[in-house]
Every structure is written in C-alpha cells, then in structure tokens.
Amino acid sequence: MLAGELYDASDEELSHDRTKCRQLLRRLNVEVPYEERADVAHELLPLAGIGLDIQPPFYCDYGYNIVMGESCFFNFNCCILDVCK
Numbered sequence: 001m002l003a004g005e006l007y008d009a010s011d012e013e014l015s016h017d018r019t020k021c022r023q024l025l026r027r028l029n030v031e032v033p034y035e036e037r038a039d040v041a042h043e044l045l046p047l048a049g050i051g052l053d054i055q056p057p058f059y060c061d062y063g064y065n066i067v068m069g070e071s072c073f074f075n076f077n078c079c080i081l082d083v084c085k
Contacts, residue, residue, distance in 0.1 A: 004084065021063050029056040048072065 007014070024044040032040050041054050044063040049070035058078050060066060065082035 007083075017062050017064075021060065024063065025059065028054065028058060054078070 009015075021044065024040060028037060028040045028044060037054065037056075038052065041052050042048060044060075045052065045066050045068075046064055047067045049068060049072065051071035052068070053072070054074045055076040055078075057076060058074055060080045061082050063082065065085045066080055067085060
C-alpha cells in the first residue's frame with residue numbers, strides 16, 4: 001500500500017485499522033463535544049501539527065497516513081483518501 005504496489009484491502013490488519021478509524025470518526029463527527037474534539041482529532045491524525053481545527057463532518061480511510069503542519073484547518077465535508085502518504 002505505502003510502496004505504491006497492489007494490496008489486499010481485506011487484509012486483517014488494514015480492516016482493523018479502518019474500523020478503528022471509523023470509530024474515531026464517529027466520535028469526532030457526532031459524539032464528542034466541541035471542547036474535546038482536539039484530543040480525538042490528534043488520536044485520529046497522530047502526525048498533525050499543533051492547532052489542528054476540523055469542522056465536522058470529516059472523513060478519511062486510516063488517519064495515520066495524513067501529514068500536515070501547524071495551524072491546519074479542514075472545513076466541513078472534507079474527505080481525504082489516505083491509503084498512502
């Protein structure tokens with residue numbers, strides 16, 4: 001996947017990672033109050049810099065493949081397909 005080669009999306013590890021991502025997205029987009037969203041966002045996007053601001057709903061495949069600098073803003077309905085970096 002990260003090497004740009006064909007991969008099996010039904011791989012057990014990748015399926016687990018997508019499920020974890022979906023759970024975090026649900027928390028970020030629906031369940032967590034505004035004051036607590038930053039913690040969930042940084043759990044979902046561990047390579048994000050300081051000052052990340054996401055307006056829900058936000059969507060991605062895995063989260064851990066997304067790299068950004070500081071003070072990044074994602075407006076509502078942002079969708080990042082992050083099967084690679």
